[in-house]
Amino acid sequence: MKTNRNTCFKVVKRAIVKVGSNILTKDNGLNLDVVSSISRQICHLIDEKGIQIVFVSSGAMAAGTKKLGLPKRPDEVPGRQAVAAVGQAGLMREYEKAFECHGKQVAQLLLTSDGLSYRKRYLNARNTLYTLLSWGVVPIINENDTVSVDEIKFGDNDNLSAMITLLMDADILINLTDIDGLYTKDPRTNPDAELIPVVSAIRKSIERLASDIPGALGTGGMSTKIKAAKKVTTAGIPMIIAKGDKPDILIKLFSGEEHGTFFVPKKEKLANRKCWIGFNLKPKGVLLIDKGAARAILNRGKSLLPSGIEAVEGDFGVGAPVEFRNGDSEILGTGLVNYSSADIRKIMGLQTGEIRDRLGEKPYDEVIHRDNLAVTGGM
Ligand SMILES: Nc1ncnc2c1ncn2[C@@H]1O[C@H](COP(=O)(O)OP(=O)(O)O)[C@@H](O)[C@H]1O
Numbered sequence: 001m002k003t004n005r006n007t008c009f010k011v012v013k014r015a016i017v018k019v020g021s022n023i024l025t026k027d028n029g030l031n032l033d034v035v036s037s038i039s040r041q042i043c044h045l046i047d048e049k050g051i052q053i054v055f056v057s058s059g060a061m062a063a064g065t066k067k068l069g070l071p072k073r074p075d076e077v078p079g080r081q082a083v084a085a086v087g088q089a090g091l092m093r094e095y096e097k098a099f100e101c102h103g104k105q106v107a108q109l110l111l112t113s114d115g116l117s118y119r120k121r122y123l124n125a126r127n128t129l130y131t132l133l134s135w136g137v138v139p140i141i142n143e144n145d146t147v148s149v150d151e152i153k154f155g156d157n158d159n160l161s162a163m164i165t166l167l168m169d170a171d172i173l174i175n176l177t178d179i180d181g182l183y184t185k186d187p188r189t190n191p192d193a194e195l196i197p198v199v200s201a202i203r204k205s206i207e208r209l210a211s212d213i214p215g216a217l218g219t220g221g222m223s224t225k226i227k228a229a230k231k232v233t234t235a236g237i238p239m240i241i242a243k244g245d246k247p248d249i250l251i252k253l254f255s256g257e258e259h260g261t262f263f264v265p266k267k268e269k270l271a272n273r274k275c276w277i278g279f280n281l282k283p284k285g286v287l288l289i290d291k292g293a294a295r296a297i298l299n300r301g302k303s304l305l306p307s308g309i310e311a312v313e314g315d316f317g318v319g320a321p322v323e324f325r326n327g328d329s330e331i332l333g334t335g336l337v338n339y340s341s342a343d344i345r346k347i348m349g350l351q352t353g354e355i356r357d358r359l360g361e362k363p364y365d366e367v368i369h370r371d372n373l374a375v376t377g378g379m
Pocket residue numbers: 019020021022023058176177178179181182183184185186187188209210211212213214215216217218219220221222223
């Protein structure tokens with residue numbers, strides 16, 4: 001049901017709605033018509049359809065830039081962080097007012113990517129969000145731009161909204177932007193570009209369609225939306241890109257109308273902990289694996305044994321998250337290793353029966369046990 005765009009909304013109990021900067025801003029500040037329209041639609045879906053909604057809103061930098069009267073968004077990081085700090089306050093004030101009109105309270109959550117790479121903080125964020133939803137409060141999430149530097153950043157809210165979708169085990173991610181969906185080419189420079197209504201698998205050919213040049217106020221362009229779609233669909237969750245300022249777009253989507261581009265999810269759902277391993281942890285190294293091991297892991301859900309490893313990159317300890325790739329260097333997934341990089345170098349290519357002879361001990365048969373292994377590519 002969830003793989004079909006006409007029926008998938010019938011089974012949605014929890015949705016993540018993301019709205020981008022371009023449609024949230026107008027002339028000299030926030031576009032209050034859009035703020036009011038999206039807030040009203042979210043309240044309608046909560047009250048009339050009983051759907052839980054977590055809202056990811058961009059717009060802090062765009063709103064701050066306009067509020068301060070700057071000609072354009074600053075290029076350097078401290079400037080961007082400062083305008084975001086100015087804009088975020090105004091953004092929340094307007095949401096608070098707009099949701100209040102429908103008797104709803106809102107909560108602000110400003111997150112960084114490194115926060116969610118700690119399992120405890122990841123679970124804390126999830127518990128807080130569940131609690132807010134159970135109270136009927138609408139969580140409004142943005143990146144904590146003021147403290148975010150590259151190493152700890154989600155980078156863009158398309159990625160952030162994908163991570164929240166996985167964190168919350170949501171049934172769908174709706175990405176509202178300033179364009180109807182994914183087109184065959186960048187429509188800004190190609191007037192003959194056509195809308196693609198359904199993407200059944202995100203292959204390289206689809207990734208190539210999307211330019212990474214955003215609109216005047218956005219970050220990442222269509223390219224980061226495709227990356228987000230890849231994450232959620234790999235985890236078994238559908239995503240839609242639609243035009244956020246189309247009248248009643250959310251209500252229309254939930255009543256089964258076809259709008260935008262629907263990204264069909266994988267049939268199998270990836271367990272929440274595996275999503276965390278696959279998408280939240282920063283890999284500390286790489287294992288290059290042979291074809292047999294790749295087939296066993298991808299097609300038969302097996303663990304990674306030393307015999308299938310051909311090379312090790314990086315230095316890491318026991319328990320580290322490590323990426324595994326095939327011979328073409330394509331990322332197949334991430335797993336938590338049972339051996340350090342130094343020991344894997346000694347045992348790679350060996351049968352499990354030979355590990356003890358080489359290391360003097362054999363704590364595990366597997367280098368990565370299947371329970372600690374998340375397949376995120378190569379499918
Ligand atoms: N193949 C494509 N299909 C649709 N839009 C595209 C494509 N390639 C680039 N774009 C551009 O991506 C923009 C949306 O990205 P962005 O500016 O980051 O929006 P937002 O602020 O909503 O996140 C659109 O305005 C569109 O011009």
